[in-house]
Amino acid sequence: QLHMGCRSKESQLFADKTESERQLRASQSTMSERLVTAEKKHEAMLLRFQDTKDIGVGELSHSAITNLVSLTEEYQDVMRSYNESLRMYYIKFWEYGNLTRDHTFMKAECNTKQETFETSACEVVEASQAACDVYTSAYNTTARAYKVVQDNLAARVTDRKGEWKHLKTVSCVLGKLAGLQAHGSLAENSTVSR
Numbered sequence: 001q002l003h004m005g006c007r008s009k010e011s012q013l014f015a016d017k018t019e020s021e022r023q024l025r026a027s028q029s030t031m032s033e034r035l036v037t038a039e040k041k042h043e044a045m046l047l048r049f050q051d052t053k054d055i056g057v058g059e060l061s062h063s064a065i066t067n068l069v070s071l072t073e074e075y076q077d078v079m080r081s082y083n084e085s086l087r088m089y090y091i092k093f094w095e096y097g098n099l100t101r102d103h104t105f106m107k108a109e110c111n112t113k114q115e116t117f118e119t120s121a122c123e124v125v126e127a128s129q130a131a132c133d134v135y136t137s138a139y140n141t142t143a144r145a146y147k148v149v150q151d152n153l154a155a156r157v158t159d160r161k162g163e164w165k166h167l168k169t170v171s172c173v174l175g176k177l178a179g180l181q182a183h184g185s186l187a188e189n190s191t192v193s194r
Contacts, residue, residue, distance in 0.1 A: 006110040013106050017099040024092040031085040038082045041075045 048071055052060060060068075 013103040034082040
């Protein structure tokens with residue numbers, strides 16, 4: 001659960017970093033386009049001023065001055081736009097850098113947690129295997145001991161049955177002998193002699 005949460009955060013940071021990289025590239029493209037526009041306006045303004053350099057300021061017509069003022073204002077607008085795009089580029093650059101750093105740290109942290117998790121999982125498996133091995137060994141030892149007792153018990157049962165039959169026979173013979181009254185009766189009694 002903890003590992004999954006870490007990987008979810010890492011994935012979110014990766015997605016944020018990817019989006020930030022896309023925005024950084026877009027702002028870089030915008031900044032480059034605006035720089036090209038600003039350079040063109042600057043060149044146009046320099047050419048216009050070059051053209052008027054040889055003419056005195058007092059000799060410029062009202063429309064030429066208005067045109068120069070308009071060109072200068074356009075250049076200022078383009079430069080403001082470029083400066084704004086440059087500012088946005090630096091903001092996106094720092095955002096991307098921070099997200100890259102955060103993602104790198106989160107990935108390292110998640111990798112460490114994953115290694116710890118995998119090590120723990122291996123330890124659990126090894127401990128379970130060791131417990132199974134101990135149980136199997138104990139079972140096999142007990143099963144062998146049970147088999148020895150069972151075999152021994154079977155032999156003893158056979159012995160006890162033989163002893164019991166012998167005891168009954170001896171008891172019967174002794175009972176008959178005890179029942180004899182006179183000498184010589186043993187030969188006459190066929191049951192006892194058998």
